[in-house]
Amino acid sequence: MLQNKVAIVTGGTRGIGFAVVRTFLQNGAKVALFGSRQETVDKALAQLRAENADWPVVGMSPDLTDYAAVEAAVKAVCEKFGRVDILVNNAGISAREPLYAYDPAAFSNIMDLNVKAVFNGCRAVAPIMKAQGGGAIVNTSSMVSLYGQPAGVGYPASKFAVNGMTKSLARELGPDNIRVNAVAPGVTRTDMVAALPKDMVERISAPIPLRRVGEPQEVANAFLFLASDMASYITGTILSVDGAAMN
Ligand SMILES: NC(=O)c1ccc[n+]([C@@H]2O[C@H](COP(=O)([O-])OP(=O)(O)OC[C@H]3O[C@@H](n4cnc5c(N)ncnc54)[C@H](O)[C@@H]3O)[C@@H](O)[C@H]2O)c1
Numbered sequence: 001m002l003q004n005k006v007a008i009v010t011g012g013t014r015g016i017g018f019a020v021v022r023t024f025l026q027n028g029a030k031v032a033l034f035g036s037r038q039e040t041v042d043k044a045l046a047q048l049r050a051e052n053a054d055w056p057v058v059g060m061s062p063d064l065t066d067y068a069a070v071e072a073a074v075k076a077v078c079e080k081f082g083r084v085d086i087l088v089n090n091a092g093i094s095a096r097e098p099l100y101a102y103d104p105a106a107f108s109n110i111m112d113l114n115v116k117a118v119f120n121g122c123r124a125v126a127p128i129m130k131a132q133g134g135g136a137i138v139n140t141s142s143m144v145s146l147y148g149q150p151a152g153v154g155y156p157a158s159k160f161a162v163n164g165m166t167k168s169l170a171r172e173l174g175p176d177n178i179r180v181n182a183v184a185p186g187v188t189r190t191d192m193v194a195a196l197p198k199d200m201v202e203r204i205s206a207p208i209p210l211r212r213v214g215e216p217q218e219v220a221n222a223f224l225f226l227a228s229d230m231a232s233y234i235t236g237t238i239l240s241v242d243g244a245a246m247n
Helices: 015-026 038-051 067-081 104-132 154-176 198-205 216-227
Strands: 006-010 030-034 057-060 086-089 135-140 178-185 238-241
Touching (some): 015 030, 030 067, 057 067, 067 104, 086 216, 104 154, 216 238
Parallel strands (some): 086 135, 178 238
C-alpha cells in the first residue's frame, strides 16, 4: 500500500509508533523513525533489522520541540531517501496529575511535545510535500480529545489542540494536495498497559463495547490506511480506534 513512499514516524521506537514503522515497512515504504534518545532508536533499528535485514529504515533523535533540529532531521531524511511523502506525528507524553497538584512546568512540557512538536513537523515537511505535488500527514490524537479526562488536564488539552491543527491544516494544505488526518486511539496495549495487573486490564476493558483494549497493530492499521492512496479523498478526519469506548 505504500510502495515507493518515504515516511517519517516520530516516537517510532516503541508502542504505537513502532507498530506504525513496522507496518509501513511491511507495506513497501522507506521509513525514518525519530525517537527521544539515540540509544532507544538504535535498539528499535536492531529489532527491525533482525526481522528483515533488507528493510530500508533509518533512525534519528532530534529534539522535536526545537524547530531547527526538526528541520535539519527532515533535510537529512530527504538527502537519504530523496523525498518525504508521509509524516506521522506520534511522539507524545501523557499526564494524570490532579489540577490541585499540577506543576505549571509540567503543563508546558506536555504542550511542547504533544502540540509544538506536531507544529514543528508539519512546518518542516509541508514545503517539501508541496514541491513534490502532495503528501499525507497523520497525527496521533487520543480518545480523550473528544470528551476530556477526569485528571491530568494538560493531556486532553494537548490532544484537542492536535485535532484543531489537523482540521485547520487540512483546510490550509488541501489546495497543495497535502492531506492531514489524525488517529484517536483508545486504551492500547503498549508497554505501560502490558505492565498492568490482569484484573486491572479487565476493569479497564469492562465498559468498552468490544470488551478489550486495542492492540498496537490495530491502531497502526488505521495509520496505514490514512497514509495510503486508499484514503486519497479523506482529509481533516479524526479516526477513532477505541472499540467505541468514547462513542
Ligand atoms: N497507549 C495508549 O493507550 C494511547 C492512547 C491514546 C493515545 N496515545 C498516543 O499515542 C502516542 C504514542 O503513545 P504510546 O502509548 O505508544 O507511547 P510510548 O510511551 O510507548 O511511546 C512514546 C514514544 O514517544 C517518544 N517520545 C517520548 N518523549 C519524547 C520526546 N521528548 N522527544 C521525542 N520523542 C519522545 C518515545 O521515544 C516513544 O517512541 C502518543 O501520542 C500518545 O499520546 C496512546
